[in-house]
Amino acid sequence: MSSMNLRLGRTLIYTLLIGFALIYLAPLYVMLVTSLKDIEEIRSGNLIALPEHINFSAWVKAWNSACTGSECEGLAPYFWNSVRIVIPAVLISTIIGACNGYVLAQWQFKGSNMLFGALLFGCFIPFQVILLPMAKLLAWLGLANTVVGLVGVHVVYGITFTTLFFRNYYVAIPNELVRAARLDGAGFFAIFWRIFLPMSTPIFVVTVIWQFTQIWNDFLFGVVYSGPGTQPITVALNNLVNTSVGGKEYNVDMAAAIIAALPTLLVYLVAGKYFVRGLTAGAVKG
Amino acid sequence: MFKYLENQLPKLVMAPTAIAMFVCMYGFIAWTVGLSFTKSRMMPQWDFVGLMQYEKLFANPRWMVALDNLWIFTFLFIVISLFIGLMLAIFLDRNVRAEGALRTIYLYPMAISFVVTGTAWKWILNPGLGIEKLVRDLGFTDFEFRWLVDQDMAIYTIVIAAVWQSSGFVMAMFLAGLRGIDDNLIKAAQIDGASTTRTYWHIILPMMKPVFFGAIVVLSHIAIKSFDLVQALTGGGPGYASDLPANFMYTFAFNRAQMGVGAASAVIMLCGVLAILVPYLYSELRSDKQ
Numbered sequence: 001m002s003s004m005n006l007r008l009g010r011t012l013i014y015t016l017l018i019g020f021a022l023i024y025l026a027p028l029y030v031m032l033v034t035s036l037k038d039i040e041e042i043r044s045g046n047l048i049a050l051p052e053h054i055n056f057s058a059w060v061k062a063w064n065s066a067c068t069g070s071e072c073e074g075l076a077p078y079f080w081n082s083v084r085i086v087i088p089a090v091l092i093s094t095i096i097g098a099c100n101g102y103v104l105a106q107w108q109f110k111g112s113n114m115l116f117g118a119l120l121f122g123c124f125i126p127f128q129v130i131l132l133p134m135a136k137l138l139a140w141l142g143l144a145n146t147v148v149g150l151v152g153v154h155v156v157y158g159i160t161f162t163t164l165f166f167r168n169y170y171v172a173i174p175n176e177l178v179r180a181a182r183l184d185g186a187g188f189f190a191i192f193w194r195i196f197l198p199m200s201t202p203i204f205v206v207t208v209i210w211q212f213t214q215i216w217n218d219f220l221f222g223v224v225y226s227g228p229g230t231q232p233i234t235v236a237l238n239n240l241v242n243t244s245v246g247g248k249e250y251n252v253d254m255a256a257a258i259i260a261a262l263p264t265l266l267v268y269l270v271a272g273k274y275f276v277r278g279l280t281a282g283a284v285k286g
Numbered sequence: 287m288f289k290y291l292e293n294q295l296p297k298l299v300m301a302p303t304a305i306a307m308f309v310c311m312y313g314f315i316a317w318t319v320g321l322s323f324t325k326s327r328m329m330p331q332w333d334f335v336g337l338m339q340y341e342k343l344f345a346n347p348r349w350m351v352a353l354d355n356l357w358i359f360t361f362l363f364i365v366i367s368l369f370i371g372l373m374l375a376i377f378l379d380r381n382v383r384a385e386g387a388l389r390t391i392y393l394y395p396m397a398i399s400f401v402v403t404g405t406a407w408k409w410i411l412n413p414g415l416g417i418e419k420l421v422r423d424l425g426f427t428d429f430e431f432r433w434l435v436d437q438d439m440a441i442y443t444i445v446i447a448a449v450w451q452s453s454g455f456v457m458a459m460f461l462a463g464l465r466g467i468d469d470n471l472i473k474a475a476q477i478d479g480a481s482t483t484r485t486y487w488h489i490i491l492p493m494m495k496p497v498f499f500g501a502i503v504v505l506s507h508i509a510i511k512s513f514d515l516v517q518a519l520t521g522g523g524p525g526y527a528s529d530l531p532a533n534f535m536y537t538f539a540f541n542r543a544q545m546g547v548g549a550a551s552a553v554i555m556l557c558g559v560l561a562i563l564v565p566y567l568y569s570e571l572r573s574d575k576q
Binding site: 023025027028031046048107126131137156160163217220237254257258267269 | 292295296297299300302303304306307311312313317330373374377378380382388390391393395396397398399400401402403405406407408409410412415420423450455458507510511513514517518521535536539540545548549551553555556558
């Protein structure tokens with residue numbers, strides 16, 4: 001191959017790669033510039049024009065006074081709802097997943113493999129098939145439209161993934177370790193605490209990031225199981241965008257969308273490597 | 287006694303999960319399947335009416351539109367995502383500079399919720415102020431782009447947004463696959479005089495078969511479950527022209543007090559997932575044994 005051809009090939013590769021990078025970045029760019037314009041400028045200008053004067057009023061409005069349905073308190077209360085849902089749900093599902101994974105990988109009993117298979121299936125079911133009975137159960141427990149109820153739902157359906165993550169991580173560790181420790185008189189929890197936990201940091205990071213992203217971004221459970229005061233931010237964002245009191249304020253919509261995306265985006269930028277690892281580990285789950 | 291308890295500990299630790307799973311997964315699935323054979327509307331009631339709800343479901347034009355949309359959406363979403371993902375992965379694998387930064391850019395939409403994606407694309411595709419205005423400002427004053435409010439085209443806006451969100455993930459899957467290929471194989475082919483294109487077409491792509499398979503399973507799974515994106519981008523509209531089965535189920539089960547129909551549609555969705563999953567798991571298990 002001549003060097004001329006080679007150079008042409010390289011140019012083509014870079015053009016395509018950079019072109020696609022621009023396409024992927026475009027929506028974020030459009031959101032950002034739109035959120036910084038005032039409504040006059042949005043109507044007179046176009047999507048990609050930079051704002052003439054940077055104006056944060058849309059952000060302020062999106063945060064504390066935009067209407068989401070009949071309430072007009074901005075996204076702030078819902079942001080904190082999401083925080084109150086995400087933190088316990090992530091912690092509980094991760095801890096249970098770690099214990100389950102430890103048992104399924106290192107303390108197998110009769111039927112434990114079948115149990116794992118049955119659990120794995122839960123990664124695949126379309127949640128529509130459990131929505132109605134879960135609503136009944138929550139109502140029966142008195143947890144309909146509560147943060148506790150939502151946390152419970154996220155924990156129950158998150159355990160499948162967290163268990164899968166930890167089980168696949170611990171299964172690579174030779175069982176001799178457990179046997180030797182038992183001979184030395186260490187029990188079930190001592191072995192977990194002193195041997196397994198200290199080497200589990202990477203899988204904890206992967207699992208926490210995975211669960212955080214899933215639960216923060218959840219819309220289905222949020223829209224079905226939350227009430228007016230307990231809606232998570234995704235539901236509030238959708239309400240905000242679809243509330244049209246007076247004229248449409250696209251700058252406020254965009255500021256609100258960025259606010260809703262910010263936590264998971266930050267996690268991705270800070271710990272992208274772990275995010276991708278979770279994505280490929282949980283791949284076949286979708 | 288203590289020794290006995292100690293031996294039972296692993297089972298004890300698994301017990302809460304096992305109970306939650308049997309109740310909240312298998313029990314609930316059974317409940318929904320059962321409900322789909324009753325005439326429940328507002329409240330569950332347990333008079334068996336056979337397949338009546340399924341007949342009602344398939345006689346409902348809105349459900350048929352949702353099913354048609356699902357085929358269109360799934361097919362285009364998978365084909366385009368595979369094409370873009372594979373292309374980006376192959377090019378990224380050619381020792382390019384700033385590979386890490388590019389990968390980060392291609393994959394960041396995966397970290398964002400579908401509701402945010404829908405909101406963003408709703409604005410970009412806005413008839414009047416979005417892309418249409420942008421192109422008109424460039425001098426093409428007759429340019430029209432109103433897919434979002436066009437009955438026949440709205441479903442394609444969902445394809446666009448979904449591809450934008452998920453193709454980076456397909457890229458990551460293919461890139462991992464390409465990195466797993468032995469370099470010597472490629473060198474050997476090139477010593478034999480095969481061109482780069484031929485090497486990819488005849489040697490590398492056939493080796494990517496498991497990745498294709500895996501990616502198709504993941505993407506079709508995402509497609510069947512798609513709900514948030516439609517809700518945020520088009521709200522299923524105009525009318526119900528861009529409804530998907532998940533949106534149909536939500537509307538009928540929770541807004542229209544048609545529990546039986548909603549349950550029947552959920553059961554059909556479950557069957558759809560099983561139809562993809564069972565052959566996949568079967569082939570995976572078989573290749574494990576070999």
